[in-house]
Amino acid sequence: MKIGIDIxxxxxxxxxxxxxxxxxxxxxxxxxxxxxxxxxxxxNRYYLKAIYGWNDKEKFDFFDKYYKEVLKExxxxxxxxxxxxKLKEKGHEIYFITARLTNVKDCHTEEITKQxxxxxxxxxxxxxxxxxxxxxxxxxxxxxxxxxxSYDTCKELLENGIKSIxxxxxxxxxxHQGNIVRVKNWKEIYEEILKIENEM
Numbered sequence: 413m414k415i416g417i418d419i420x421x422x423x424x425x426x427x428x429x430x431x432x433x434x435x436x437x438x439x440x441x442x443x444x445x446x447x448x449x450x451x452x453x454x455x456n457r458y459y460l461k462a463i464y465g466w467n468d469k470e471k472f473d474f475f476d477k478y479y480k481e482v483l484k485e486x487x488x489x490x491x492x493x494x495x496x497x498k499l500k501e502k503g504h505e506i507y508f509i510t511a512r513l514t515n516v517k518d519c520h521t522e523e524i525t526k527q528x529x530x531x532x533x534x535x536x537x538x539x540x541x542x543x544x545x546x547x548x549x550x551x552x553x554x555x556x557x558x559x560x561x562s563y564d565t566c567k568e569l570l571e572n573g574i575k576s577i578x579x580x581x582x583x584x585x586x587x588h589q590g591n592i593v594r595v596k597n598w599k600e601i602y603e604e605i606l607k608i609e610n611e612m
Contacts, residue, residue: 415499483524508540551574
């Protein structure tokens with residue numbers, strides 16, 4: 413089976429490093445007061461703009477200054493490596509499909525991402541970077557099941573015949589729509605993959 417897996421806040425915890433550097437940028441670079449406690453209310457991919465009230469120029473300036481550091485500081489989610497190793501041992505193909513940006517100044521996103529996967533002993537068959545359209549990438553690579561933290565992406569995949577598993581995060585935990593399978597950790601991901609295997 414071909415399994416598509418998102419990286420940020422699915423395989424690695426990215427939001428903590430993102431918020432850390434966003435706070436630094438907001439207070440030290442923009443010189444503004446930090447007044448936020450709304451992560452649980454943000455349900456889309458534009459949470460930085462929503463939380464901090466940045467315009468597009470400020471957002472892109474933030475990425476130019478700090479995106480490389482954010483990517484380097486992401487921590488692997490518990491059991492992500494051991495579950496991926498088990499999936500490979502069972503003969504599954506693993507495709508990491510991420511919307512990580514490739515056009516950020518002085519940031520070699522693909523190189524950093526590969527290094528993170530290798531250092532954490534996470535096996536994979538293919539890495540696809542800057543995949544803003546996950547459905548297109550999934551179709552082009554014959555993905556049969558996709559693991560993702562974006563509710564909207566999971567919904568779109570499911571509507572197009574691709575099984576999806578939603579990793580629960582603070583940003584999607586309050587969305588209760590549809591029949592999307594939810595998991596809280598990688599052990600639960602493995603259990604869901606076993607169920608899908610039995611159905612095929």
